Amino acid sequence: MNRFTRSVKVLRSQSVFANHKAFAGFFGQPKANNTLLNQQSPLARTFSQFVKENQKTTETKSARDYSSVVETPSKNESKETLPQTLEPVEWTPKSKRVGVLAKKLGMTAMWDEWGVRIPLTVLQLEDVQVIKTIKTSDPNSSRLQIGAFNSPSNKVTKPLRGHFNKYGVPPKKEIIEFPVSSDGVMPSGTEITVAHFVPGQLVDVSGISKGKGFAGVMKRWGFSGGRATHGNSLAHRIPGSTGMNSSPSRVFPGKKMPGRMGNQKVTVMELKVMKIDNVLNCLFVKGAVPGNKNSVVTIRDAIKTNKVPKFPEDIKPPFPTYIPGKNGINPLPRELVAKTGGKDPLLLSK
Numbered sequence: 001m002n003r004f005t006r007s008v009k010v011l012r013s014q015s016v017f018a019n020h021k022a023f024a025g026f027f028g029q030p031k032a033n034n035t036l037l038n039q040q041s042p043l044a045r046t047f048s049q050f051v052k053e054n055q056k057t058t059e060t061k062s063a064r065d066y067s068s069v070v071e072t073p074s075k076n077e078s079k080e081t082l083p084q085t086l087e088p089v090e091w092t093p094k095s096k097r098v099g100v101l102a103k104k105l106g107m108t109a110m111w112d113e114w115g116v117r118i119p120l121t122v123l124q125l126e127d128v129q130v131i132k133t134i135k136t137s138d139p140n141s142s143r144l145q146i147g148a149f150n151s152p153s154n155k156v157t158k159p160l161r162g163h164f165n166k167y168g169v170p171p172k173k174e175i176i177e178f179p180v181s182s183d184g185v186m187p188s189g190t191e192i193t194v195a196h197f198v199p200g201q202l203v204d205v206s207g208i209s210k211g212k213g214f215a216g217v218m219k220r221w222g223f224s225g226g227r228a229t230h231g232n233s234l235a236h237r238i239p240g241s242t243g244m245n246s247s248p249s250r251v252f253p254g255k256k257m258p259g260r261m262g263n264q265k266v267t268v269m270e271l272k273v274m275k276i277d278n279v280l281n282c283l284f285v286k287g288a289v290p291g292n293k294n295s296v297v298t299i300r301d302a303i304k305t306n307k308v309p310k311f312p313e314d315i316k317p318p319f320p321t322y323i324p325g326k327n328g329i330n331p332l333p334r335e336l337v338a339k340t341g342g343k344d345p346l347l348l349s350k
Helices: 003-013 042-055 158-166
Strands: 100-111 117-124 129-135 141-150 172-181 202-208 213-215 259-261 265-277 282-286 296-301 335-337
Touching: 100 141, 100 282, 117 265, 129 172, 172 296
Parallel strands: none
Antiparallel strands: 100 117, 100 296, 117 282, 129 141, 141 172, 202 265, 202 296, 213 259, 265 282, 265 335
16 A cells, blocks of 8 residues: 555545545545536546556565676677687787786896896786677777776675676776777686786886875976076075966966876886796886886787887787697796897997
């Protein structure tokens, strides 16, 4: 019994309303002298329809379980034709491989075959898996959704939990998309390890830089500042003039001024992979990487179209990724180190 039906029963019990001519038709009594209701005005028809619709309402409620796996795709969702088994494909210079998510552990150093010290940044891959393939308007390219760092199910929202269950992947803390070529598509659940990269290749690493807070122009933009002596009064580190006078009477957009420094996305391009550790699943790249320790960074193959070779001449990268038992040596040794080659840089003679 809904709220409206209860209110009608209460009105029926009151004789004042039940005996009144204006309400005679509403309570099932004869409409002898009620000309207003005999004409079936639009208000009366609307009221009668409202009563019928309330009487036909059902008390059953459909409960939706977000944690269950949706087996049947919806009508609007297109069925994706993805390979069920992953097989190695020959890599070509036009092929585009997927990138990965990694955690920055810190910095260390190594010595190459000539005894030269090389600073390294340690990046660790953890639970990196393919979630789904996203088709694009271009038939020669697609996008792969990658997840990393497994998370407890109670730490993930219900919509995301259903998304992960749909593709048979454990809940992830981080999700990102990478463009790939049509031959670089992989099925859901494919695990990507550090063997995806080749020692000696160049990679691009992106991350959120360290926040420096509010900084002046000398620290933020590298201004030289004013003179230290000889007539300079309290203007040693000020930015100086910021524009013209009455024309244009404003400061041009993009003017270098004091402000918040850091905490922005920064990409360092063409870092060389010096070593990979297949047991710890760590990648050692030459140089510095933006971000604090334990921050998440993205790693992908170098994309600059210059004359610098992106991969060693004698090694082709595993494509679409390293598949245990199908790509060369199995099992892989724990460490694979890049060779520097060339002449001894410590020799004085040419």
